[in-house]
Amino acid sequence: MLNVMTLIGEGRNRKVYRHKNWVVKIPINHKGELDNFWEVKVFNQYGKKHEVKYARCRQIPKTNILVMEYLDTKVDKPPHWADFIDCHQVGYDKNK
Secondary structure, eight states, rough: OGGGSSSEEOOOEEEEEEEEEEEEHHHHHHHHHHHHHEEEEEEEHHTTTSSSOOEEEOTTSSSSOOOEEBOOOOOOSGGGGGGGGGGGGOOOTTOO
16 A cells, blocks of 8 residues: 555654545554544544644544545645644645
């Protein structure tokens, strides 16, 4: 499966791949697993109904792998809340 995805990021805790309109976040340590768990928890709690519209995501069953919608990060004037998002990772989803 990794041969059809493009590596777009590699941090201390996860490797991040892109496949079409999806991002796949694969933990490389326990903190990466916790990061994935937290992103799913936040999306499930707030989703698109909060001032901050979180990217759709889900965890692949029986794994610690996260699948998340890919966002267009070309934002000319980010909203005021963007400063509070980790690494300023904000963008438009396909419903922009």
